[in-house]
Amino acid sequence: MVRFEVHLSDEGFAGIDGEPLVPDAGRSVHEAVLDRLRQYAEQRGAPVEATVNDGPGTTHFVLQVAPDGSSHVVIPADPDPASDPDPASDPDPASGPAPAPAPDRPVAGAPPSAPLPAELAEPITRINALTSDGRLDEASAAATALRESLTASLGAEHPDTLEARAMEAYLAHLRGDHHEATVLALDVARTMCRTGDAQAPAAVARATAAWRRLDDDRTAVLHGRELLRLCDSLHGTHPLPPGHAELTRRVRRRLEKLTARCTGSSTARQTDVERSR
DSSP states (O other): OOEEEEEEOTTSOEEETTEEEOOOTTOOHHHHHHHHHHHHHHHHTSOEEEEEEESTTSOEEEEEEOTTSOEEEOOOOOSOTTSOOOTTTOOOGGGSOOOOOOTTSOOTTOOOSSOOOHHHHHHHHHHHHHHHTTOHHHHHHHHHHHHHHHHHHHOTTSHHHHHHHHHHHHHHHHHTOHHHHHHHHHHHHHHHHHHTOTTHHHHHHHHHHHHTTOOOHHHHHHHHHHHHHHHHHHTTTSOOOTTHHHHHHHHHHHHHHHHHHHHHHHHHHHHHHHHHO
């Protein structure tokens, strides 16, 4: 598959394979990137992939774009199947997909491939602008307000509400609050798995990416158990994207290591207590 390199700067500029990309008036740089990738896919009659570097020092991930403009984050293969994917020993964000928002909506920096309803265009455009300016706390507050409004008007399980929730998770990730990102992303994945949403596998992948960055073993075990249940629940429900079996294997392997580590730590503490008596 053809692979492109996309670079997004903090100043709002973009380039694809070193070629500067200037968005048309009224469009964001993220819209321009996705539109250009869609054009490349149309020319080839097949999906293309792009490694997206979202600003210097921030996460990067692989995005696959089809000729119809649909997109999803690709789960890369683990470069070392025997390695421990804990953040401490695997700090490279490329080892897992970024917990990006759901595809097909321009939320929190994700390029769109479908028009937005008029009532969502203004708040999402504002959130994108705040995110591009690095005003992440304000963007997060605006995303939460949008999600609360959508929950009241459409319900907690409506696709637009879930995408706003995914936006909150992505912004938490950008702020470095990986626990909140995990909780929010798991909430989206849980709902989509329960309702049989076709985007459930992508939501589980995003939740996994957030979970991999947790640095507290006990918290990671707690959320990892639910994450593994969600991974397993998808098998047999509908066609799964390539790499889902590998994703489930990675979650299971890391959870086993974390559980063993927590058990060993508890045993050591108990031994210390007994010795002190």
